[in-house]
Every structure is written in structure tokens, then in C-alpha cells.
Amino acid sequence: MHPFRAAVERGDVDALPRLLAEDVVFLSPVAFTPYTGRAMVGAILRGVARVLDDLRYVREMADPSGRDHALMFTARIGAREVHGCDFLRTNDAGLIEELCVMVRPMTGMRALADAMAAQFDAIEREALADGRARPAR
Template sequence: MRNLSLAPAAAQSLDTWHTMIATHNMDALDGIVADDVVFRSPVAHTPYPGRAAIGLVLATVNQVFEDFRYHRSFVGDDGHSVVLEFSAHIDGKALKGIDMIRFDAAGRIAEFEVMVRPLSGLQALGAAMGARLGDQKHVLRGA
């Protein structure tokens, strides 16, 4: 088995990401995402393009998750991708999930995809996010 590690620039962005999550402060997000970043939500069929969309989604989910905690991470063979396993609660529902992040050559987040289970946790997440983002669909579409 090989010992895989992230490229240095990607590792630095990931460190910034973990600091933002720990402090509940997303101010540094813009500096670690690519201009053409794409976010894939576990509750939407269509990806959300751009910095504004990912900023809105991640800031909002950071508010709705309770007891959020990362448990493990897995680095891809290319040194530019990582999977982060997490757990959280929303409205009394426990959930587990993964963040799949791909970094570009400069170490900025190019793709961010989230998967969540079980269905009851996913439904609670969808309801909480929908209640907060319902009037922001234009931002999520990249407008």
C-alpha cells in the first residue's frame, strides 16, 4: 500500500478549509476556490457553478449543521483530491457524509461534491437548506 499525500498547495488550502470549519468563519473561502469552481449538492440534480454559489452553500450549511466533525480523510492517487468523512446532526437527525474535493494545479478547490446518508438525515438537510436558500436560487444557478 502506498502512502499518498496531497500536493503542497492543495494541502495548504485544505488546512485553510479545516481552520474555517473549526472557527465557523468562511471569510478565507474566496482565496482557496478556483474562479470556475463547481459545487455538487446531495439534494440537487444540477451542480452549482461559481464562487458566489459555493460561498452561499458552504456558509449556510456551516450554520445548519450541529455537532459537525470530520473523522477520516483519504487522499487520491493524483495528489489533487481528498475525501473527508464527517458526521453531524440537523434538527435531531444524525447523518454521516463525505466531502469529495478536487484541487487544481494551484491548490484551489475546483470541485466540491457532498454525499450524505441516511435518507432521514439527507431529508433534514434538504429541508433546512431549502428554508434558508429558497430565495437565493439565482445565486445557486450562477447568475
């Protein structure tokens, strides 16, 4: 089991930033421009944890090199069920250097976009409180 999955399943959002490379890139299912840096991506992951209920990983796949992982999940946003996949790419130190999230169906992605938009001011404040993050906008 990938450590990212283990931390998410434990509900240990504080452990997630320690699994991220300093220059991690997050590719959002709802935003075109990537988010970069451990502080910002860690804050985004905390925001996601606040809006997704009953997140369960249902399948995990890895390439033979162990650098690429696909973690398929189900979750709820209010009454809306979503299915998705976290695609992780790790660096030589085993830290996540890229996290790409895909979500379906479209109605679930819209619900996620709306829920995350409501969180984004708090996400930016959390990232900026780190002292190393720059505003995303």
C-alpha cells in the same frame, strides 16, 4: 490537514471562498443540477454552516497526487444525526475546482434538503450581492 477542513473546523466560513476556484462546481447531495461559481458556492457553504450543528471531520484521505481529497464527517440537523463525505478536487493552483457532497442516511439527507430549502432565498441574495453571481433558478 486540507485547508478546507481546517477552515470548517475553525468555523471560519469567510475563509472558504478563498479556497475555491472562480469556476468551482458544487455537486449537491439533494439537487441534480450542479451549482457553479465562487460566489454561489461560497454562499451555499455559509448556508450549510447555518444548518449543520456539531460538524466534525472524522477521517481525511487524499490521493498520492494531492489533487483529490475525501473528508468524512458527522453532524446534526436538529435532532437528526447525519454522516457524510466532502469530495474535493483541486486545480493546479491548489484551489477547489469541484466539491461533491454525499450524505446518509436518507432521513438525514431529507432533513438537510428541508433545512437548505429554507435557506435558499438568503443564499441567492448573498451570492447576488457579490455582483458576479447569477441566480441559481
